Amino acid sequence: GGTLSLDGGFVDVSVSNSVSIDIRGSQFEALAANLAPRKQPFAHQVGVVGQAGGTDQGVYGASANLLRLDPPDAGGDFSTGPMGYGAPLAGVWGRFGLVRYGYRGSFQLPDAGSGLVGGAVLSTVEDVAALFGAPVVPQMGPVRTPTIGGLDLLQPQSGVGTTPVIAWTAPAVGAPSSYTVEVNRLFADGTGVTRALAVATFVTFAARLDVPPGVLVAGEAYVLTLGARQTAYPDTVRAPHRNTLPIHTAVLESDVVLP
DSSP: OOOOOOOOOOOOOOOOEEEEEEEOHHHHHHHTTTSSTTOEEOOOEEEEEEEETOSTTOOOSOOEEEEEEOOOTTOOOEEEEEEEEOOOOOSOEEEEEEEEEEEEEEEOOTTSBOEEEEEEEEEEEEOHHHHHSSOBOOSOOOOEEEEETTEETTSOEEOOOSSOEEEEEOOSSSOOSEEEEEEEEEEEOTTSBEEEEEEEEEEESSSEEEOOTTSSOTTOOEEEEEEEEEEOOSOTTTOTTOOOSOEEEEEEEOOOEEO
8 A cells, every 4th residue: 555645734613602501410310220230320421513414314423522511420410601612514514412321231241250331321312402492301211110021121030031022111201202122142251351242123113022033042141222212203113213303312221131
């Protein structure tokens, strides 16, 4: 290969936009009480994001942080007052507001060190003015009373079989347009730390999933995530992965499951 030299420079950006953010973090923390086993806060984020191509088709790719705050892990309410931010992006870009409270569960296989598996989250993506024009509170809560084969998914379970029924009740907050179930297999990495690998993802519109054959394997260990999502997209049946703002999501993480 050859060598390519690039020359460039930075220019000042006009801070021509302003937003005030008032987050009721205590309400997010209350909903997150049972979001993941032995949970630890992970990647809380609030801010304004730019997306190439606009936001008419929802959120679909990598974006640029125009304004970012990292709320304290301990949670709690906070208000910023007016903050300025720039939009130094050429071409067609859209902006949206983001509030995300993320968590990781702690899991440990026999004869392996404990590891953190990230996947539990409460989030809202919405037009900047609509999201931050009033105090921000959760718009979607996690599913309730999740079970596998009739057993509590929030507790370690064994002997559930390889084709169990996963069921739950609707969230207490929000009206999901779809649910997602992700199956993650636990394994010990080269350093002996417990990690997770996604092996299957299902989208459903009912509050249950019959796990098909070939997904769960006897002798392995798994963690499941159950997501509730509400989007304004009008046809989630034919296009379940399409979205239109606003998008409200809550993802719960199970304890360890052994078939």
